Amino acid sequence: MSLVNPNDSLERQNQKLLKIAQALMSRVEYGTEQSGAAYAQFERAALLEKRVRERTLELERTLNLLHESNAQLSEANAQAEAARRNLADAIETVSEGFALFDAQDNLVMCNSRFCRDFRDIVATLKPGLPFDGYVKKISRSPFLILPEGETPAGWAEGRIRRHEDRHVMFKVQMRLGRWLQVSEHRTSNGGTVVLQTDVTDLMRIERAERDRLRDRQAVMVRATLDHLNQGVGIFDETGLLVGWNEKLGVLLALDARRLQIGASFAGLLDRLARDVRFTQGIGRDGFLRWAHLRDQRQERTPISFEVQRGERTILHVFGRGMPDGGFVVSVTDVTAEREAARRLFNMNEVLEQRVMERTLELEDALSAAERANASKSRFVAAASHDLLQPISAAKLYISSLADRCQGSAEHTVLEKAESALASAAQIIDALLDISKLDGDGVHFDIRKVALSEILCPLASEMSVLAERKGLRLRIVPSDLMVETDAAYLRRVVQNLLANAIRYTARGKVLLGVRRSGGSARIEIWDTGVGIAEEDQNTIFEEFRRLDSAASPNEGLGLGLAIVERACARLGHPLGLWSEIGRGSCFMVSVPIAGRGAVARDPHRSTPRPVSLSHVGLIALLVENDPPLRRALSVMLESWGVNVIVAEDAEGAISLLDDLQLSPDVLLLDYHLAPQATGLDLQVRINAGREHPLPCAVISADKSPELQKSCTALGIELLSKPLDRNKLVQFLELAAQTIP
CATH class of the missing domain: 1.20.5 (Single alpha-helices involved in coiled-coils or other helix-helix interfaces)
Structure with a gap:
């Protein structure tokens, strides 16, 4: 480290060296302590001089950087000024009025075309002008034509409110027939660019085209009105005639001198007072008040009425208001229709x-x-x-x-004669049973019955008949208790078993019982020839036998007729499944005792609802299951109810149209077809009726959704297997609604 600064002059260096030498000599002369203090001061002075020299160098570098920054700033300012001049030149070349407002809605710059047509405010368009100040100046300018009924303050308020939208575009009208289109666009930093485009030529072309179209439309409207078979008159908001066709004069017997543009509605109405008489819907004064309605807050509702001109001519008059406050009146000759x-x-x-x-x-x-x-x-x-x-x-x-x-x-002859007499006795017994079931003489003893009491005796009786034909008869025992008439149920099951054995050549016959909800379903299966689908309805008719080669001693086809009638009167649904070549199955559903069964007096027979026969109730039954449909028909007819039967929805609608008959009550199956339900059919039948017909839907569907749908429509839901008493209650309630 040097004790002197080599940059100092020689005189300065000699002075420093002399001081250093004197300090050293003083230290030697005044001892160790004094010399130590002097030396320390010497060191401090040298250190301070070093720091001063370092700070001086840093200051010099800082000054150099400041000079460079000033030079760059000057260059940047020059470039910015050049860019500003270029931008000003650029926007000046734009053919539209251009103005830029910053994010605080203060004017930054604009070109000379901006607000050029507003000569009174051009001098005030300086940078820093607020946007609302610019709008207020525009609104008060005499060169701006405000919309009719608009004030400058109202226009300015609406303009500032529109400025809050991100994209704005509208037109303003100027003096001397000029138009400006004003549009606003937002910049990325929140500023606003306002463009003003002169669209005077476009507006003139548009107006000319509009006038041309208006003239063309007027010709088309006139041709259309003359083509109409109605008389049409068009009146403006003041009640003056502005358009009509020739048919109007013909129908109202008005000459051409009366039908002129500007003719008043009241004058035409006075002219018609002598020839026209208001007969229906409204009077002359009411029609005049309707035409003279001036309150825009009150809507002119359409009117329709009839008048009579002369002795026989009847005219229908219809009037409707138009958006501009006017109205249209049409007149139609309805004499032929009324006659x-x-x-x-x-x-x-x-x-x-x-x-x-x-x-x-x-x-x-x-x-x-x-x-x-x-x-x-x-x-x-x-x-x-x-x-x-x-x-x-x-x-x-x-x-x-x-x-x-x-x-x-x-x-041998005597045995055959005895067999023939036995067959005759059986036929007479069957005829007697059918007669009782068709009339009122049958009485049912409804009580709790063990199925074993019916099935076990039949097993021993029918096994003899099965063995004679070489068939295997199997009866599966059941311990269920059912509610029925034991004698008639035994007769039904006996007839079905005998029928299965008679028409089964080989194989087996099986009788069993299945639980189905609250019912016991008795099923008789056989391996016979089967029954074709088209014959499954006819086998329940009297004296109908599919085996034409059978002997008369084997019966006359009354067994299944008795079965159907007995099941219908007992309320036990009867079902059938059969397939050619595989066999058949007859099913009878009997309510299980204690499960929803209605308690009955054991000494009282099942009543026939006699009240229905006196009412003459007409029921429409739509059921796609043939056995159930036939059973319900027989039961309802036995109660005195007239039944109209249909298989599906379309058949029901077609049948009602053909008969031109309105039923008193509807009994509809829920599942009629893949795309139709009983609820849909009920809606179609009741469409247009002031009072819907009482309706019950029959279904095995016990879902809450179906129950809610039926309740919402006011429809009774009868679950399968059908409860006879619920059906009676429904029909009796429906009968009370018949006037």
Whole structure:
């Protein structure tokens, strides 16, 4: 480290060296302590001089950097000024008015075309001008034409409110027929660019095109009005005629001098007062008040009424308001329609009289048929009793004679005669049962019955018939308790078993019981030839047998007819499944005792709802299951209900259209087709009716959704297997609604 600064002058260096030498000499002369202090001061002085020299160098470097920064700043300012001049030159070349406002809505710059047409405010467009100040100046400018009824303050308020939108575009009208289109665009830093475009030429072209189209539309409207078969008159908001067609004058008998542009509505109405009489809907004063409505807050509602001109001409008048405050009146000649309606009314009265007469005749015929049916039932019962006695006696005589002729050729003849008499007795018994089931004479003893009491005796009886034909008969025992008439249920199951054995050539017959909800379903299966689908309905008819080669001794086809009638009257649904070549299955559903069954007096027979027969109730039954449909029809008809039967929804609608008959009650299956339900059919039938028909939907679906849907529509839901008592209650309630 050097004790002197080599940059100092020689004089300065010599002075420093002399001081250093004197300090050293003083230290030697004044001892160790004094010399130590002097030396320390010397060191401090040298250190301070070093720091001063370092700070001096740093200051010099800082000054150099400051000079460089100033030079760069000057260059940047020059470039910015050049860019500003270039930007100003650029926007000046734009053919539109251009202005830039910063994020604080203060004017930054604009070109000379901006607000050029507003000569009174051009001098005030200086940088720093607030946007709202610019808008207020524009609104008060005499060169701006404000919309009709608009004030400068209101226009300025709306303009500032529109400025809050991100994209703005609108047109303003200037003096001398000029138009400006003003648009706003937001910049990335929140500023606003305002563009003003002169669209005067475009507006003139648009107006010219609009006038041309208006003229063309006027010609088209005129041609259209003349083509109409109605008289049409168009009036403006003051009630003056501005358009019409020739048909209007013809219908109202107005000459051409009356129908002129500017003719008043009130004057035309006064002219018609002598020839036109208001007959329906509204009077002359009301029509005049409607036409003279001036309150824009009150809507001019459409009106429709009829007037009569002369002795026979009837005109229908319809009026409707237009958006501009005017209104249109159309007049239609409905004389022919009203005359046809009058004739139709007279014809309807005649038809109603004929229908009434025919109804009375039918009622008389129905009463006679009911009396004949009752008489037939009594006759069949009496005749059956009278015939059974001599047949029984003949059987006894033949049996005695057969005992005497054992081993002889006559014995075989006697056995055949005895068999024929037994078949005749069976037929008479069947006819008696059918007669009872069709009439009111049958009485059911409904009580709790063990199925084993019915099935076990049948097992021993029917096994003999099965063994004779080489068939295997199997009856699966059941410990279920059901609620039914034991005698009639036994007869039903016996007939079904006998029928299965009769028509099964080989294989087996099986009788079993399945639980199905609250019902016991008795099923009789066989391996017979099966029943074709088209024959599954006809087998339940009287004297109908599919096996034409069968012997008359095997019956006349009354067994299944008795089964169907008994199941219908008992309320036990009867079902059938069959397939050609595989066999058949007959099913009878009986309610299980104690599960939703209605308690009955064991000494009281199942009542027939007699009240329904006096009402003459007409029920529409739509059910796609043939056995259930037939069983319900038989049961309802036995109660005196007239039944209209259909298989599906379309068939029901077509049937009602063909019959021109309105039922009193609807009984609809829920699942009618893949795309149709009973609820849909109910809506179609009740469409347009003031009072919907009582309706019950029959379904095995117990879901809450279906129950909610039925409740919402006011429909009764009858679950399968069908409860006879619920059906009776529904029909009796429906009968009370018949006027």
